[in-house]
Amino acid sequence: MLTVEVLGIRIDEGASAPVLLLKELSTQGRVIEIWIGAVEAGAIAMAQQEAAPPRPMTHDLIVNLLKTLNMSLVTVRINEISDGIYLAELVLSDGSTVECRPSDGVALAIRTDSPILVSEAVFDRAGIFPDTDLDASKTSSESEIAAFKDFLETLKPEDF
């Protein structure tokens, strides 16, 4: 398994959908792109900004639930990609695992500083090199960041 960092979220302008970018920390620096829901994108962005919501949002509730049960999230694993769908799981401190969507897993991993692991098989199949496969200047450009900000503004407070 390869450890990844959350590179960020970009907006697929064609599909008007958020895309989660995960980058492997090894020298190869490959990236996988995961299309996720708007709400999950918000849940990830809020955690990245360490925004403290006035009330526990759904992913905060999961973190609180685990704490109450004296359990913690050890890692989030993205094991497979099948028909374009990424299959992920939470690994808990008692060794048990629970299937989840990658977006829920990443929203929880950021809140708990848990590592996110992706199988080599997934990277071999879906990994891209952002410098060559993506228009790197566009991905990191101000217009791209502005597009994400615009997107965040379309979300209503009550979506969170």
Added chain:
Amino acid sequence: MLTVEVLGIRIDEGASAPVLLLKELSTQGRVIEIWIGAVEAGAIAMAQQEAAPPRPMTHDLIVNLLKTLNMSLVTVRINEISDGIYLAELVLSDGSTVECRPSDGVALAIRTDSPILVSEAVFDRAGIFPDTDLDASKTSSESEIAAFKDFLETLKPEDF
């Protein structure tokens, strides 16, 4: 504490926001109205329709997490209303409690057939009699149901 049933969700046309209606099961039949987020309204509506999503959505993840930990949701309690905000908690099978928003609690209660309890104090403060306090014909009218259907259609599949 008074046991309630989920009467449904209506749309507050002024605020374009979903309102969760909970009705006490006693003879009084009072109702409390809780303004909730669009996503949580979807999570409640999907569970009411027993729609099986192709992948575990966030509240399904919570249910699966509890199962994996050999824990269950005993009840959801709505204890207080403070500054218009309802304060709720999950009560788990080991007796522990976790603070939550009422919308998350109800989304979980429906998925697990757990009772929802509301304190008498909340009903005394916020309870209404739908036959006299609400325009009952409007609340249950076809136009109201159509408004909720329209609202559901504004949600994108990836919101769920």
